[in-house]
Amino acid sequence: MTAQITAALLGLALAGSILYLVRRDHLHGPYALWWLIVAAATLVLGFVPRTIDWLAHLTGIAYPPVLPIIIGLSLILLRLLQLDIERSRQERQIRRLNQKLAILEEELTTLRRAMTSRTESAPRSD
Known part of the structure; x- marks a missing residue:
């Protein structure tokens, strides 16, 4: 459970950091979109860790x-x-x-x- 909370908090912190950088004009649109996708994926994996098991089974890993x-x-x-x-x-x-x-x-x-x-x-x- 601790790893899930840590991953979820990392995803939220990353998303917040990206939005802050965009707001301050240090990071532009296409680059911010890329990083927001990474933050969303981290957040999803933090809240739903079984997604990895499902994807691994789906891909044959x-x-x-x-x-x-x-x-x-x-x-x-x-x-x-x-x-x-x-x-x-x-x-x-x-x-x-x-x-x-x-x-x-x-x-x-x-x-x-x-x-x-x-x-x-x-x-x-x-």
């Missing part, structure tokens, strides 16, 4: 305590994959922005040279 470890490791791997995809997208976006910035800087330099050459070659009315 003979030793039910291994199931949360397998699920946890799988979720960690999925999260890491998602982070790598997001980082790759951001790196591609940064590279494209750097290329656009270089093009704009070159155009600005060309325009400045054209302007200075026009002012230097223009006849003065003294």
Whole structure:
């Protein structure tokens, strides 16, 4: 019974922490949703511990305590994959922005040279 209460309290504390971080704008929507799902799963497993036994039987796992470890490791791997995809997208976006910035800087330099050459070659009315 103590493990159930501990798991339920951990789920509630995690959900509260996530909501606090979202409210303070330290954690954004899609990331918060992911963590709220983890908190809800922890809360459910705390209140209904037989869920693990049922899921283990359903999936054919003979030793039910291994199931949360397998699920946890799988979720960690999925999260890491998602982070790598997001980082790759951001790196591609940064590279494209750097290329656009270089093009704009070159155009600005060309325009400045054209302007200075026009002012230097223009006849003065003294």
